[in-house]
Amino acid sequence: MIRNLHGVRLKDHIREEQIFTTRLVIASIIAMALVTMLVLRLGYLQIINNQHYVSLSENNRVSLRPIPPTRGLIYDRNGVLLAQNLPSFTLELVTEHIDDLPETITKLRQLVKLTDDDITRFNKERRRKRRFEGIPLRFRLTDEEVARIASNQYRMPGVEIHARLARHYPLGKLASHAIGYVGRINERDLNNIDTSNYIGTSHIGKVGVEKSYENVLHGKVGLQRVETNAQGRILKVIERTLPIPGKNLFLNIDARVQAVAEEAFGENTGSLVALDPQTGAVLALVSMPTYDPNLFVNGLNNATFKLLRENKQRPLFNRAIRGQYPPGSTIKPFMGLAGLELDEIHDGESIKCPGWYMLKNDPRRYRDWKKRGHGDTDINRAIVESCDVYFYDLALTLGIDRMHQYMSAFGLGQKTGIDIQGELGALLPSSAWKRKTYQTAWYPGETLIAGIGQGFMLTTPLQLASAVATISEYGQRKKPRMIYAMQDANEEQHQIMQPVSQESVHIARRSNWQTIITAMEKVVTDPHGTARIISRNLKYTIAGKTGTAQVFGVKQDEEYDEKKISKKLRDHALFITFAPVEKPQIAVALIVENGGHGSTAAAPIARKVLDQYLLK
Amino acid sequence: MPFTDNTQNAFENRRSLGMRILRRFHIDLSLLIYLMLLVSAGLFVLYSASDQNMELITRQGVRLSLAFVVMLAIAQFNPATIRFWAPWLFAIGLIMLIAVLAFGEMGKGAQRWLDLGFVRFQPSEIMKIAVPMMLAWYLAEAPLPPRGMRLIIALLIVVVPTLLVAKQPDLGTAILIASSGIFVLYLAGLRWRLIFYVVTLFAISTPLVWNYLLHDYQRNRVLTFINPQNDPLGAGYHIIQSTIAIGSGGAYGKGWLDGTQSHLDFLPERSTDFIYAVYAEEFGFLGTLVLLALYFLIISRGLIIASQAQDTFSRLLGGSLTLTFFVYVFVNIGMVSGLLPVVGVPLPLISYGGTSMVTLMAAFGILMSIQTHRKLISN
Secondary structure (H helix, E strand, C coil): CCECCCCCECCCHHHHHHHHHHHHHHHHHHHHHHHHHHHHHHHHHHHHCHHHHHHHHHHHHEEEEEECCCCCCEECCCCCEEEEEEEEEEEEECHHHCCCHHHHHHHHHHHCCCCHHHHHHHHHHHHHCCCCCCEEEECCCCHHHHHHHHHHHHHCCCEEEEEEEEEECCCCCCCHHHHCEEEECCHHHHHHCCHHHHCCCCEEEEEHHHHHCHHHHHEECEEEEEEECCCCCEEEEEEEECCEECCEEEECCCHHHHHHHHHHHCCCCEEEEEECCCCCEEEEEEEECCCCCHHHHCCCCHHHHHHHHHCCCCCCCCHHHHCCECCHHHHHHHHHHHHHHCCCCCCCCCEEECCEEECCCCCCEEECCCCCCCEEECHHHHHHCCCHHHHHHHHHHHCHHHHHHHHHHCCCCCCCCCCCCCCCCCECCCHHHHHHHHCCCCCHHHHHHHHCCCCCCEECHHHHHHHHHHHHCCCCEECCECEEEEECCCCCCEEECCCCEECCCCCCCHHHHHHHHHHHHHHHHCCCCCCHHHCCCCCCCCEEEEEEECCCCCCCCCCCCCCCCCHHHCCEEEEEEEECCCCCCEEEEEEECCCCCHHHHHHHHHHHHHHHHHHC | CHHHHHHHHHHHHHHHHHHHHHHHCCCCHHHHHHHHHHHHHHHHHHHHHCCCCHHHHHHHHHHHHHHHHHHHHHHHCCHHHHHHHHHHHHHHHHHHHHHHHHHCEEECCEEEEEECCCCEECHHHHHHHHHHHHHHHHHHCCCCCCCHHHHHHHHHHHHHHHHHHHCCCCHHHHHHHHHHHHHHHHHCCCCHHHHHHHHHHHHHHHHHHHHHHCCHHHHHHHHHHHCHHHCCCCCCHHHHHHHHHHHHHCCCCCCCCCCHHHHCCCCCCCCCCCHHHHHHHHHHHHHHHHHHHHHHHHHHHHHHHHHHCCCHHHHHHHHHHHHHHHHHHHHHHHHHCCCCCCCCCCCCCCCCCCHHHHHHHHHHHHHHHHHHCHHHHHC
16 A cells, blocks of 8 residues: 555555456456346246246237127017017227217217116226227117117217117017016026026026027037236137027917917906817916016116015916916816726616715715705716716725826826926825825815815926816826927028827726716707807817816805805816817816806816917 | 559548548447347337337337437547536436326326426336446546445445436346446446356345345236246236247248247237247247347447447446447347246337437447547547
């Protein structure tokens, strides 16, 4: 170190330069080491892990977007459109293009009706969507609203009208229980579907054919591989797999028959099922009252849903497949057939009907509907006049278990297996059933009332229709079918569904069928027949049987007086029928709830349906 | 052959004319060529990174031209003049830094800009040059290495502006200012033991700085650096996307204008701080090596100039400016490739942006001045 005379340090240029050079060299070495680190890092990213990052960047860039398929249409058997897809106009806002959102909404309020619910839903949706995506503000714009917005659109950037396909049922309430409806997919639906096929689909069949044929109607989702930017905006389509549209369905239902039947019920509640006995085709499936399925497509508001829900007439309840009613006297032809086949009764063999029946050791009187009695009654007359005493006696002879055996051969008390979901089996009692359910023995009195279709016995209108169709075909049974044909969306050809045979009812002697059918024919034609009211101007032959099912029990010392009791407790009126007798084309079972007598309330409805189907 | 002789002569003449021009205007040819190469490459990358925005390229071009003019202008001054101006420039810079904190303009949550009416700029940029100048001036006056009071004052010259800038907050610039100062001290021969103490002091003060000095967003950046997947859509997004861009570039890159990460908006800040990711995606590892080679050439030229300088001031200043330039490059590429936490340091001479460009070129102007006035001094 250099110091001057006073000991003060002096600059030593050579040494300073040496130190500087050394330091610079050390710095360079450190810098080179750092650069080497960088190079290693970049080599690691770009060379060693290249594949990994390439796939990450591909995932960034390319995404799969669904193209939802178009739902299949539903027609009736004659090609009348029952369910279609209509463009539904939605008002959407793209916030990216809107400078002043509140002002735009204020402007829109002057053009279309906007409820607070609309605004709330819009704001909720807005949080989930990207800025360039349209957010729906109002659904189902009317044509007038569309026009009003369209003519003002130029001064409201970011306001768009979109047409989407929405399910529409052009005939409204007609056959709503058969067709069903679609609604928004909910949590429960998600558990039952292949979610990958439903990305992009918002609605799903909820009930009726819409539900049971969901997988046929829906089709297969299409996909497009698209290149998107970081915000998710689609820049170009790389590859596209087109969706496969759902198949069109042709129902067996004849919309005209259905309409006539629904109209014939008037204000009454009840149900009617018409089948083609030869094929099992469901020609009409009526459950009254009906509802407008269009209400469900865009989501019911709570008030409407409550109204439908709490309506005492239960419009949403599908009586045809779920309504369980005592069959009443409509059971008698089946009883007669069992008696004939088991040789317990014979054509022409009479018993005396005094108007009541009594069991041994039982003080109770089992009354006939006709107080004075039918006098000497054979099977023929017992069916024509619907003699109760005859069938009390027959029931006692057969016993509940043999009755059960024969009735169940007709499918009574069992699900028919119709192709709509939610069908109920109802109930055909037996001693075994009672022991199992109530842990008590079967009493003879219960056998008696089962003989006239009362007591425990319950059937659905569909089961009755299927059973009467079985009679008309001498025991040949066909499974009831909603669908007549399917059609691929882009093809002309129909794929016609084959009838499904079920185990037939085995009756050894054909004459036994004929005895019953003749009696049923006389129900209409005989001057004493319970359904003689519908015989006027008849241009074809009808076989039928009326029924009246008690809703509440009449005490021993009381009289049932239709006028005195409230409508709600009045008897159900039933009628089963088929026509023409020689070559049956249609079989009908119907029930008018609290309609009173089968002869007056139910049979005329059947006549209208038969006339429509056979004559027009 | 006379014919050949003639051409040879003409060539010699022209060459010597060129040399004369270079000498007359105090231009260091190697440095100029390297810088030109880098800057042109930068414009190509920016063209891609900005989605072929010609307007942006033009603006950058104008800035670059301005920066080159500044560089050449500064090169005309004798290092002695530069030395004379050092304390004044430092004083002005310090005053403006305080002014910024008092009534500067806010931008992106930080107070960095000063609007003088006719021009709007970041005073912290001046400090990148003023601090090493001041320090070199102050240290060169006395024997080296500095001791006692002189050392304490020297440290204050570094620490005060650094803290003022960090307070803005602008961590990237603060780091660059601090390192430029530290480099001067280091090159001046600051004892290793002292350097060790300083480093230890830094290490000890880290928790204090973490708790009291850092802003939330800065803390976030560091946390994110440690684990980007922590917050992949928030703070970690930058790093994740930039490593994807770099890694997917592979050995040869996806090709110019064909980087998907860059052009589909996945990469944020891609024309400014993260422009290296665009480059690496489109030109791959090979491109990276070329780019690093260019930077290597510039830095080694700077170090050569510094080592050949003839007075202490020039040596210290030249060495510090060159090493700071290296820090720029290292910190930027390091952060974009996930090696360092994200601090706002641009890729020098390539990232889009004005003030830093001018400062950088001014630094190269000083280097040119040091180199080209050398012989005149010896004469």
